[in-house]
Amino acid sequence: MNILKQLDEGSYGTVYLVQYDDKQIVAKVANLRKLDLKSPVTLTLIEKEVTALRELSNSSAKEYVPTFIDSYYQVYKELPHHFILMEYINGEQLVSYTNNWEGDIPVDILHHLTNGLINGLCEIHYNGFTHGDVKPENILVTEQGAIKYVDFGFSCNARNVDPTHKSKRGTLMYDPPEFFQEYPFTNSLQKAQAHDVWSLGIVIYELAHGLDKVPYDIKAVQVQQEIAIAPYIPPNYTRDDGSINKFLIFWLINDWKNRPTIHDIKEVFNKEIVKEKI
Numbered sequence: 001m002n003i004l005k006q007l008d009e010g011s012y013g014t015v016y017l018v019q020y021d022d023k024q025i026v027a028k029v030a031n032l033r034k035l036d037l038k039s040p041v042t043l044t045l046i047e048k049e050v051t052a053l054r055e056l057s058n059s060s061a062k063e064y065v066p067t068f069i070d071s072y073y074q075v076y077k078e079l080p081h082h083f084i085l086m087e088y089i090n091g092e093q094l095v096s097y098t099n100n101w102e103g104d105i106p107v108d109i110l111h112h113l114t115n116g117l118i119n120g121l122c123e124i125h126y127n128g129f130t131h132g133d134v135k136p137e138n139i140l141v142t143e144q145g146a147i148k149y150v151d152f153g154f155s156c157n158a159r160n161v162d163p164t165h166k167s168k169r170g171t172l173m174y175d176p177p178e179f180f181q182e183y184p185f186t187n188s189l190q191k192a193q194a195h196d197v198w199s200l201g202i203v204i205y206e207l208a209h210g211l212d213k214v215p216y217d218i219k220a221v222q223v224q225q226e227i228a229i230a231p232y233i234p235p236n237y238t239r240d241d242g243s244i245n246k247f248l249i250f251w252l253i254n255d256w257k258n259r260p261t262i263h264d265i266k267e268v269f270n271k272e273i274v275k276e277k278i
């Protein structure tokens, strides 16, 4: 295995493009020594990522995730490392679409991306998993316009729904209201799926309106308090007849128990938004 280049420096691992036999693939490499000191939950992150990738790439979700290749421990540069090998997705992070269009995304591109995003999450949930960290950095769009979800370190399934799910770092922007309302965080697969549904709703809201344009005040000092009462900034996408706005209102429900499932969302999208076009 020969490292070609570093693609990204992640929260628990470094992502490399590597030459593997005659193929170029991705290796997500975690330095265990460094991580063990930093956080004992890292091993869980790795296990979760491996379980989700392994199972989903052998399921009906396979076209929406990188194909799992291998997972092993190995001493590298005299330190214990964990390697996850997976298919290389030649694509761009979804965040670059939000950036490029700055709230002026054409309706056909918005529909196309939304369709892939919904179908991908629907298959992930249908196969008994949640993603756990849906945000534009964890979604890749290939040259052909296909959607791929990456980064399953916070995923869960019925066997390992995890109350420590809350111990997340990074942006709060895609976390749902209940994340900041309820304590203790009683978890269930249904609640974790509702979490993904909210996050994807925010991703699409932002895609339609532009970078950092979300249905609450992202600049507030106590942004958690704003999210807890979101959504209160109505969607205002102007390049269609208003159906995306109506759709986002239907989608982003504050109370997770009344929030539609991704399956409900898929049905409404096909019936109300694209009709027979796709």
Ligand SMILES: Nc1ncnc2c1ncn2[C@@H]1O[C@H](COP(=O)(O)OP(=O)(O)O)[C@@H](O)[C@H]1O
Pocket: 007, 008, 009, 010, 011, 012, 013, 015, 026, 028, 066, 086, 087, 088, 089, 090, 091, 093, 137, 138, 139, 140, 150, 151, 152, 153
């Ligand atoms: N299979 C892949 N193919 C191509 N790029 C990838 C792949 N997996 C990850 N990446 C890139 O590396 C970045 C970091 O990977 P990710 O799994 O999200 O790590 P972290 O958990 O550190 O955020 C992703 O945002 C994506 O841009």
Ligand SMILES: [Mg+2]
Pocket: 010, 137, 138, 151
């Ligand atoms: Mg990531």
